[in-house]
Amino acid sequence: MIDVEKEGERWVVIINRPEKANSLTADMLSALIDTVKAARSEAKVLVLTGTGKVFSAGADLDAAKAGLAVSPLWEDLSSTLAELPCLTIAALNGTLAGGAFGMALACDLRLCVPDAKFFYPVMKLGYLPQPSDPKRLAALVGPARAKMILMAGQKITADEALSWGLIERIVEREALMTAVSELSEAALTASSYHVAGIKELIK
Template identity: 65%
Template structure:
């Protein structure tokens, strides 16, 4: 359910469970974290989903069994954030719940026009993953982070762009091509050069 395509220094990682809105199980999260932890040779990594939704968050059955608060979410977002390469979340559709963490940990976020963005932890009675609020605040500011995390706001792609949650709205049919284009300069540079510039952008 997790697919990895390698094109030289470019890794494309796809969540492929469209029949379940790309909801993720613990095994899928562990696989994603393993990939992120072993992608040290990549110069750019694109994270995307199959179908109409990027990810609806935790698989419902496993969420009820404790996945919603499992530390594997934090392991995954931490591994993505620690990568020295350029990381791009190519959000092919709605981003919801715990899946926010992996997107927030990326360097860039692209969204399609009909995507929605919501993180209903207040309503569901869970705390967000530990690093997610700080990363969201860094992008959108504290008030808008509270709007999402405490007010339960469901953002449109246009709102997410205006807030700074995503960086561009891209037609779905060109989403991966546009993500590849943004990775072009990183792919033509040395890994050390990519890592050095990334380290300066904090």
């Protein structure tokens, strides 16, 4: 349910469970972590995307009730993503929610389709977000807007996400991967040392 397409030094990691809105199980999260770790020494660009019209609904409902909603796997995944020395791009093919939000926040760049929605219903569900997510969210959109999402439970549209700085571009669905290719080009033609060096300087 986690597919990897390797196009030279660009890895496209695909959440492939469209019949369940790409909701994630513990095994899928572990597979994502292993894939991201493997990319560290081989990829100059890593792309996260999903199959179908939803990026990910977050935790699988049954797994969430069994404890996945508060599993350290989410934080492990987002931390591993954030620490990659390569360029990371979230190509959001649709709505994302809950823990999946953290995956996108940990990426360097975020693109989404026009009908994507963003929400993180921890207040309603009675869970705390993963520790790094609020800080990354506030760094992008500011404290008040982070509270709009996390505390007021607001569902954010693609247009709002763009104006808030949560995403970099809105791209029509059929052009999403073309846009990813364009953003990948400079990193793919540079040395791994150069890619990692610029990323470290921006930090």
